[in-house]
Amino acid sequence: MASNMRFGIYCEMQNGFGVDYAKNVWDVLSLIENADQLGYDVFSVIDHHFFQEFSISANPLALFSAAAQRTRNIRLRTLCHTLPLRNPVVYAGEMAFADILTRGRLDLGVGRGHAWEYPPAGIPMEESQGRYEEALEILELAFTQERFSFSGKYYHLDDVSVVPKPLQKPHPPVYMVGTSGAAFEIGARKGWALAFGGPAPVAAFKPGVDRYREACAK
Secondary structure: OOOOOOOEEEEOOOOOOOOOHHHHHHHHHHHHHHHHHHOOOEEEEOOOOOOOOOOOOOOHHHHHHHHHOOOOOOEEEEEEEEHHHOOHHHHHHHHHHHHHHOOOOEEEEEEOOOHHHHHHHOOOHHHHHHHHHHHHHHHHHHHHOOOEEEEOOOOEEEEEOOOOOOOOOOOOOEEEEOOOHHHHHHHHHHOOEEEOOOOOOHHHOHHHHHHHHHHHHO
């Protein structure tokens, strides 16, 4: 009987003090290449900044674009792009470009990231949820519309066109990451999947997952 179970690897790219940054990056690139040769389905890395003891994975799209030239089948997924830290209309073009370079093997995990990233980025944590929800709408518009406008609390766009468009249509698969029930409801309405886990008890994710399932049922 065929199985639908798939296997992947998740890497945070932690970097101890005194460890060479470049060696770490190239080691992870070799890990992706080996995972592809061994038949793994997906390789995931975090998007994280400022604190090397947690991660130096500051540009997953660049890493994946390089990895795609050395691999054949494995999908490449960020868990997760911290949307409130960036301008989403610029980010959309960068994601689409990476989707082309990976030949359509890119998966997009999206979320609000870790609270300790916001002060160094100069963005108030209290703006996180609002920026995130607006960014979700802008990304979808940027991927699917030739031209669009958007008016929100944080972003105002007037008749813009984001190019290039992604290779995958209508856009790369999107995975909602985190624990936010409100954001998971948005994902349910759009038909996007969830990705969750990590150093937290399952109970921490249950309320959000319950809201997602209820929204999917509706």
